[in-house]
Amino acid sequence: MLQCVADMNLSDSYGRVGVPKQLVIKRDASSIPEAVNKAGLRLPLVAKPLVADGSAKSHELSLAYDQHSLLKLEPPLVLQEFVNHGGVLFKVYIVGEAIRVVRRFSLPDVSRRELSKAAGVFHFPRVSCAAASADDADLDPNIAELPPRPLLERLAKELRRGLGLRLFNLDIIREHGTRDQFYVIDINYFPGYGKMPEYEHVFTDFLLSVVQSQFKKRALADQY
DSSP: OHHHHHHHOOEETTEEEEOOOEEEEOSOGGGHHHHHHHHTOOSSEEEEESOOOSSTGGGOEEEEOSHHHHTTOOSSEEEEEOOOOTTEEEEEEEETTEEEEEEEEOOOOOOHHHHHHOOSEEEETTTTOGGGBOTTSOOOHHHHOOOOHHHHHHHHHHHHHHHOOSEEEEEEEEOTTOSSEEEEEEEEESOOGGGSTTHHHHHHHHHHHHHHHHHHHHHHHHHO
């Protein structure tokens, strides 16, 4: 699903949207260091479970700081280059044509000094869940500023077409120190909309629009 974003190479006056380098490891943790080197991924790396079954473990992220720690990871998983983003991500909910954005606390930035001294694997359960809301937090305006609306609208439109989905959400980060470099780090189809503000009205409007569209198609078909 993230490959769809990478293939877009979306860039306009409002910003650029990409995907961090990533690698899928299906088995054999001993092969991870070699696979990482071959793919050209830079440490630290975020490890995400490949299976998303709704369990607590499926929501757990790990951050691997050094080559040796890669051997401690448990496949199947996705490895993704970590991008400093001010510890805040934007969860973008798409319901048909509607778009809603909320801020969530995320993994903290990693400095060069920390990277040179830290070792091992650090686990982070339930990152970006509803309890980690950052909407009312006192944040640096450069970090808290939402992605430009026109950029999100174009991204949502391209993903609806490319993925064939109308109900999904995105996790987006802004690279720390930039204003217009964004990365999509996760896509979920039919996510838990109960965490989205005003989800009842948005979802009802979406269902009504689907029914109205079907009625129009039937009416046109009857004419012919």
